[in-house]
Amino acid sequence: xxxxxxxxxxxxxxxxxxxxxxxxxxxxxxxxxxxxxxxxxxxxxxxxxxxxxxxxxxxxxxxx
Amino acid sequence: xxxxxxxxxxxxxxxxxxxxxxxxxxxxxxxxxxxxxxxxxxxxxxxxxxxxxxxxxxxxxxxxxxxxxxxxxxxxxxxxxxxxxxxxxxxxxxxxxxxxxxxxxxxxxxxxxxxxxxxxxxxxxxxxxxxxxxxxxxxxxxxxxxxxxxxxxxxxxxxxxxxxxxxxxxxxxxxxxxxxxxxxxxxxxxxxxxxxxxxxxxxxxxxxxxxxxxxxxxxxxxxxxxxxxxxxxxxxxxxxxxxxxxxxxxxxxxxxxxxxxxxxxxxxxxxxxxxxxxxxxxxxxxxxxxxxxxxxxxxxxxxxxxxxxxxxxxxxxxxxxxxxxxxxxxxxxxxxxxxxxxxxxxxxxxxxxxxxxxxxxxxxxxxxxxxxxxxxxxxxxxxxxxxxxxxxxxxxxxxxxxxxxxxxxxxxxxxxxxxxxxxxxxxx
Ligand code: HEM
Ligand code: SF4
Numbered sequence: 001x002x003x004x005x006x007x008x009x010x011x012x013x014x015x016x017x018x019x020x021x022x023x024x025x026x027x028x029x030x031x032x033x034x035x036x037x038x039x040x041x042x043x044x045x046x047x048x049x050x051x052x053x054x055x056x057x058x059x060x061x062x063x064x
Numbered sequence: 065x066x067x068x069x070x071x072x073x074x075x076x077x078x079x080x081x082x083x084x085x086x087x088x089x090x091x092x093x094x095x096x097x098x099x100x101x102x103x104x105x106x107x108x109x110x111x112x113x114x115x116x117x118x119x120x121x122x123x124x125x126x127x128x129x130x131x132x133x134x135x136x137x138x139x140x141x142x143x144x145x146x147x148x149x150x151x152x153x154x155x156x157x158x159x160x161x162x163x164x165x166x167x168x169x170x171x172x173x174x175x176x177x178x179x180x181x182x183x184x185x186x187x188x189x190x191x192x193x194x195x196x197x198x199x200x201x202x203x204x205x206x207x208x209x210x211x212x213x214x215x216x217x218x219x220x221x222x223x224x225x226x227x228x229x230x231x232x233x234x235x236x237x238x239x240x241x242x243x244x245x246x247x248x249x250x251x252x253x254x255x256x257x258x259x260x261x262x263x264x265x266x267x268x269x270x271x272x273x274x275x276x277x278x279x280x281x282x283x284x285x286x287x288x289x290x291x292x293x294x295x296x297x298x299x300x301x302x303x304x305x306x307x308x309x310x311x312x313x314x315x316x317x318x319x320x321x322x323x324x325x326x327x328x329x330x331x332x333x334x335x336x337x338x339x340x341x342x343x344x345x346x347x348x349x350x351x352x353x354x355x356x357x358x359x360x361x362x363x364x365x366x367x368x369x370x371x372x373x374x375x376x377x378x379x380x381x382x383x384x385x386x387x388x389x390x391x392x393x394x395x396x397x398x399x400x401x402x403x404x405x406x407x408x409x410x411x412x413x414x415x416x417x418x419x420x421x422x423x424x425x426x427x428x429x430x431x432x433x434x435x436x437x438x439x440x441x442x443x444x445x446x447x448x449x450x451x452x453x454x455x456x457x458x459x460x461x462x463x464x465x466x467x468x469x470x471x472x473x474x475x476x477x478x479x480x481x482x483x484x485x486x487x488x489x490x491x492x
Contacts, residue, residue: 012175012178012179012182012437012439013179013182013183013186014182014185014439014441014443015182015185015186015187015444016439016443016444018186018187019187019444022187026188027182027186027187027188028186029183029186029188029189030183031179031180031182031183031186053428054428056433056435056436056437056439057435057436057437057439058138058435
């Protein structure tokens with residue numbers, strides 16, 4: 001099972017992850033990132049990998 | 065002295081990135097030089113450009129390889145922005161007040177302010193804005209059509225299309241009243257002209273013109289912020305004056321600085337992506353036809369336009385300690401220019417980097433910055449503006465043609481066009 005881990009110290013709430021994987025990530029009105037699916041479905045995994053790559057502060061990691 | 069570019073393309077010793085003439089050369093020539101540096105001198109050292117009335121600094125290294133650039137950008141505590149990110153010279157103390165905002169700040173202050181402003185730039189806030197971007201674009205294009213029809217059919221793609229769109233988006237976003245907008249445009253031009261005398265009226269003293277522009281903009285913004293505190297509205301200014309992080313709000317000074325940053329960072333960049341996107345499409349008609357026919361290309365096409373044009377050529381970082389990076393030894397205080405325009409053509413990362421391919425995927429370009437906390441705050445908004453603009457151009461001005469040579473901005477920092485002659489041949 002693949003899991004998404006956010007480093008809260010690094011996340012700046014840019015929402016790049018949400019643009020790429022909106023089913024998994026959402027930055028709320030307070031600018032705080034919510035991970036909607038901490039264990040994303042297989043369908044979502046490629047988009048989540050893109051999001052991990054694109055995160056400007058490398059705040060996201062995938063743990064297999 | 066002017067660089068002989070044929071020689072410079074072969075001999076790294078003949079290259080001088082501090083020569084202003086280099087920056088008005090056509091992009092293809094500049095890229096030949098970047099290719100050479102990337103291959104032979106990935107940390108090439110240059111003396112600083114001469115600026116009247118300022119002591120020249122110690123010089124800088126131009127970083128042209130993608131891997132080196134990304135490594136520097138992702139270690140903000142070793143390579144800081146606080147000594148200046150948008151100028152090669154250190155920011156003089158008297159300019160820091162207006163121009164030393166977010167983009168040239170380090171943690172912990174950067175993190176605090178970024179958290180406040182990023183709340184107002186989330187993807188969901190953006191969704192709410194898209195309708196208004198579309199309205200603005202439609203209105204600007206209708207006006208351009210009228211200008212052409214009432215005149216001789218010609219327009220200036222910069223003044224009539226590319227400049228008004230981002231300016232109106234940002235003014236709408238902030239709630240700037242109509243009567244202040246012409247002033248806001250003139251002042252933001254001065255701030256970002258990088259000292260191009262043609263754009264600054266007060267030629268003898270660009271520094272004074274620079275300061276005055278900052279003061280004028282700050283004045284407009286402080287007035288607006290005070291109004292919103294009393295009578296809140298649905299705009300970014302209201303959000304900025306009322307948002308708190310850890311019980312702290314932005315001061316009116318911080319809001320004014322941020323406004324100036326948004327104007328310069330959000331206007332000229334998007335403007336140049338649009339104007340040079342139009343130019344690139346006219347130079348690559350097969351790519352234009354392909355995109356026009358296929359709206360599903362919007363996503364990759366926008367990224368390729370940003371990679372290809374790299375509207376911000378570089379940002380600066382300064383070493384906070386001695387060390388070594390990918391075989392290059394550096395000392396505390398060394399300045400590095402992260403040359404995004406060069407990294408965006410790195411063969412190690414991009415297949416056929418000098419090919420303009422609107423379907424390029426993946427496209428991990430660094431046009432909005434590389435990894436790190438300063439990554440462009442407005443990237444989502446810019447992507448939206450560019451996508452909406454080109455789709456509307458295809459629908460409403462399909463007859464737009466480039467009708468002459470572009471007039472380039474003499475700036476190393478902004479890859480910009482001052483003018484791009486266009487023609488509307490009329491609906492067929
Ligand atoms: C095609 C258009 C644009 C390009 C190419 C662009 C490029 C960049 C670059 C290269 C950086 C610096 C990254 C770094 O130092 O690591 C940056 C930062 C920034 N940009 Fe953009 N930008 C664009 C549009 C916008 C828009 C539309 C806005 C706002 C409305 C904006 C606001 C900002 C801000 C506020 C920062 C500073 C962020 C920080 O220091 O934390 N930009 N942009
Ligand atoms: S992309 Fe990274 S920094 Fe931006 S919201 Fe997602 S996790 Fe946070």
